[in-house]
Amino acid sequence: MxxxxxxxxxxxxxxxxxxxxxxxxxxxxxxxxxxxxxxxxxxxxxxxxxxxxxxxxxxxxxxxxxxxxxxxxxxxxxxxxxxxxxxxxxxxxxxxxxxxxxxxxxxxxxxxxxxxxxxxxxxxxxxxxxxxxxxxxxxxxxxxxxxxxxxxxxxxxxxxxxxxxxxxxxxxxxxxxxxxxxxxxxxxxxKDPELIAAAILLPRFRTSWTTEEYILNAGLDYIRNPLDTDLGDVTSTNSNQSDEDDFFASMESGKSQVGELERYLSCLSTAGMDLLHTFPHIKKLSLKVNTGLPASAACERLFSHAGLLFTAKRSQLHGRNPESQLLLKLNSHITE
Known part of the structure; x- marks a missing residue:
């Protein structure tokens, strides 16, 4: 470095x-x-x-x-x-x-x-x-x-x-x-509820990263609201079912979604991010709150390294040589 x-x-x-x-x-x-x-x-x-x-x-x-x-x-x-x-x-x-x-x-x-x-x-x-x-x-x-x-x-x-x-x-x-x-x-x-929820929705952390109950409760409340909204959406999309099936449809879907958060938090699996595949509604919300904004830091780092290598004394080198040197410089951690 x-x-x-x-x-x-x-x-x-x-x-x-x-x-x-x-x-x-x-x-x-x-x-x-x-x-x-x-x-x-x-x-x-x-x-x-x-x-x-x-x-x-x-x-x-x-x-x-x-x-x-x-x-x-x-x-x-x-x-x-x-x-x-x-x-x-x-x-x-x-x-x-x-x-x-x-x-x-x-x-x-x-x-x-x-x-x-x-x-x-x-x-x-x-x-x-x-x-x-x-x-x-x-x-x-x-x-x-x-x-x-x-x-x-x-x-x-x-x-x-x-x-x-x-x-x-x-x-x-x-x-x-x-x-x-x-x-x-x-x-x-x-203390931002959305950021707290984002941490909870990463299987690596869930609720183990802090012992402050009010912080965790704020994040869990933030997670439960979208789950309740999804429940309403599921009920409204089943309008083509019979009256009897449509009337009782929310019972099973609501039960599965409410229990999904508790099962996710209590799961002992160490599968990492793959654990989210087991909980589809949790996975959907995790993708929503954990998707970061794109940044140019990686490109700027590349340009910075290139500027250190492409000096006046190397102006006569073939293009492949500085390119190879840049590749070795950026991947030096592999050979250390």
Missing amino acids: AQSTVGNADEDKEKHPWPHIEIDATAAGGAANETYKKLSRSAFAKCHALWNKTGRSTMAHETMERECKLQLLRPNQTRWSSLFLSVERIVRIHREQGEQATRNVCTALKIKMFNPAEMGFLVEYAAVMKPVAMALNILQGESSVHVGLLLPTLYQLRDKLKRLESSCKMCTPLVHALQRGIQKRFGDIM
Whole structure:
């Protein structure tokens, strides 16, 4: 995702290029905020120096690979999660190769070594941002694009941040800032009956994604209304039957539809989306509320990768060569 060590020219500025770190730091007051701000500035300044050195110098690049057996990932301006991935790589190197390997690199590159408090801060930062990164990767995915993914993802993210709140020592202001951001941006959406119903109508989640009864009841009420409407439609379409058959037709159809929701919720099958084939009315409603709007994100991602590959120095290549390179780049996750 961010495997290259080559950065943009803007990233090579000595000025801190990620102002959102400071925004997070000032989101909460008191001594905890001051501690976060101090550690954030010092830790990210050393990270920034390390990223610059290894990106500009071939010798520094080789020193890093020799001492740490891994290369650093560098943040860029086009992928929001690149900062998290870069910090996570530093934490991984420190954990797997030990403090001495990191110290050797810092000494060779003439960079100040991370002190224990700064490294502890980076560990906590990576731990706090990991569920955020995972949640956004789910929501921007291309294979599973159901609307019903939104609320379970947000509720699980909120719960994970709440658990982290009690275990964090230095990144508590960051956790609070993320919690406030989620509430400000998605507070009203998280109570939308249609979105709640969309989550319930995904067999993977049903009613297991939250323990808040009033939330689930709002979604279940939203689901029952279309089922009642379908019942009326079925009755009206049977007008060509005899009076006796037409008069009593709603008994069986109504019974089957009312029980269909309960049977769907209580079903123990793990067939995934195939489970919906067993419940035709539930399936119809699930398709209605879970069909997402088309987006151009996949096309824009393709154009972005193509722009990085089709440079001036490659203008004389045959068209098949850049096309093959683009194909390999976009499918690199298969070979990793």
